Amino acid sequence: xxxxxxxxxxxxxVITISTFTAITVLSFWPLEKLPLVPGSDKTHHIIAxxxxxxxxxxxxxxxxxxxxxxFIAYSGVxxxxxxxxxxxxxxxxxxxxxxxxxxxxxxxxxxxxxFPDNFKRSR
Numbered sequence: 001x002x003x004x005x006x007x008x009x010x011x012x013x014v015i016t017i018s019t020f021t022a023i024t025v026l027s028f029w030p031l032e033k034l035p036l037v038p039g040s041d042k043t044h045h046i047i048a049x050x051x052x053x054x055x056x057x058x059x060x061x062x063x064x065x066x067x068x069x070x071f072i073a074y075s076g077v078x079x080x081x082x083x084x085x086x087x088x089x090x091x092x093x094x095x096x097x098x099x100x101x102x103x104x105x106x107x108x109x110x111x112x113x114x115f116p117d118n119f120k121r122s123r
Contacts, residue, residue, distance in 0.1 A: 012055035030086040042096040049100025057108030
């Protein structure tokens with residue numbers, strides 16, 4: 001497990017950009033109806049944005065607060081633009097996204113708490 005966390009810590013920028021890109025593409029992909037997958041739509045939003053925030057928070061990125069605010073604002077922009085690509089923008093999705101970002105931050109803090117020697121603030 002420590003190897004996984006160390007991998008995430010060292011490759012956090014690549015992981016974050018990849019996750020950000022995946023969220024953007026999936027958010028703007030035109031759909032006639034939501035795919036049938038387990039869990040609710042809001043649960044998927046929470047998980048996606050927790051995964052998005054976790055690497056930066058785990059790495060203790062210098063500007064993690066600005067990063068998290070950017071992700072929240074970006075999720076709002078997505079909700080505003082989705083109606084233009086045959087999707088439905090919902091403010092409750094933005095609330096779920098924000099919840100996911102908070103969960104990603106909290107999960108990283110839990111990992112750092114239990115493995116403090118492996119994590120130091122990034123410069």
